[in-house]
Amino acid sequence: MEFGGPEVLGVYDLPDPRPDAGEVRIRIRAAAVNPTDISRRTGLLGVGSGHPPYIPGAEAAGVIDALGTGSTWQIGDAVMAMAIPMSEHGGAYAEYLIAPDDSIARIPVSMSFEQASTLPMNGLTAIQILELMSLRPGQSIAVTGAAGMVGSYVIQLAKRQGLIVIADAAPKDVALIQSLRPDHIIDRGDGIAARIRAVLPGGVAAVADTALLHEKVVPALCDGGAFVSLRRWKGAPTRDIRYEAAWVYDDYHSQAKLDALRRAAEDGALTPRVADVLPAEKAADAHRRVEAGGVRGRIVLTF
CATH class of the missing domain: 3.40.50.720 (NAD(P)-binding Rossmann-like Domain)
Structure with a gap:
């Protein structure tokens, strides 16, 4: 992604990332579209430490498919994660996301990936x-x-x-x-x-x-x-x-808080709202709808 209107959101073929020590790789199943993603896309929030093509998206859910040395997680764990766009690992609109062990938590029991993706950020x-x-x-x-x-x-x-x-x-x-x-x-x-x-x-x-x-x-x-x-x-x-x-983003490494969100959702005290689900290729359409206003809940992209 380059900066600009919704039309700059495109599909890019990038090398599959590999996790370092204490990290996991998540095969993303769903990523929520947030108003801050619009600001990222237009360049209002700067470029951070990242480099083009920039990957937006700040929260997602998926399945761990690779482990770095010393990771405490297991391949196959279903997790939710907050991502930091314009950073070394990039944002959540991707098939694969690298995440530190302490930046993820299990998704709530009986909750879909689409629902869980609206919880982290x-x-x-x-x-x-x-x-x-x-x-x-x-x-x-x-x-x-x-x-x-x-x-x-x-x-x-x-x-x-x-x-x-x-x-x-x-x-x-x-x-x-x-x-x-x-x-x-x-x-x-x-x-x-x-x-x-x-x-x-x-x-x-x-x-x-x-x-x-x-x-x-x-x-x-x-x-x-x-x-x-x-x-x-x-x-x-x-x-x-x-x-x-x-x-x-100060709470990027706040696994205990993410796990508290999981428990609140499992107890019925926290109710995610998914406004619509679109394939990732329709990210530009999702951004147009968010910019138009009036969306209640989150539009979620699936990968």
């Missing part, structure tokens, strides 16, 4: 958001962009932690958000901070701003609350509000 982002908030059971959070994959995972994991959750929803998404079981659902859009305050007049302890509303939702926080962004945005210092930024 989106789920680790949700875990990181909640860790940055550092809340106790009974405290409150507001989630913007609740119908998105990260937002929905934040809601479900927050409820698992015993937090009070306020989630936003467009009219067409109310049934979906209700299925995630937040404590309160409010209308999305302008004036959201006031609507959050109408539910909790003292303000919420934290905001997970997955919709990138930024300053529009900061007033919903109580004094000393935590605002967690996805794009490193920080508002003006005020009322001792603590600004944090989630950066999922």
Whole structure:
């Protein structure tokens, strides 16, 4: 892949990679298409340490088919993995992905590769958001962009932690958000901070701003609350509000957290959503649909 529009996504014949010590090779069965893949494709996130043709894709599921020296995994293990595009090993839109032992986990029991491929990056982002908030059971959070994959995972994991959750929803998404079981659902859009305050007049302890509303939702926080962004945005210092930024690639070697996602999915506390499944050759079509907006769940490419 070169940088540009969806049309730059093509099929390339590359040498089969081999795992080094402490690594595995995964024969990819499914890779989720995320909004960040669009930014990678257009060059907005730079080239990193990679080289053309660049391989996008940040999360996948498949079967281990080769082991590096000392690997603790077994050939035939069905696993899910987060990938780092523009890095030495490249992204997840590939037949084969090299992954360090500690960057993968088994897929949840009875879950398809397509479903499991939506868990690693989106789920680790949700875990990181909640860790940055550092809340106790009974405290409150507001989630913007609740119908998105990260937002929905934040809601479900927050409820698992015993937090009070306020989630936003467009009219067409109310049934979906209700299925995630937040404590309160409010209308999305302008004036959201006031609507959050109408539910909790003292303000919420934290905001997970997955919709990138930024300053529009900061007033919903109580004094000393935590605002967690996805794009490193920080508002003006005020009322001792603590600004944090989630950066999922910091958790690349976080096998324990990936395994926690597996357990949450097996317990029914975390529900993956697959919007559609397309063959890998249709990656350009998948990107066009994601760019058009309105996709609920993840489009998944199969290999």
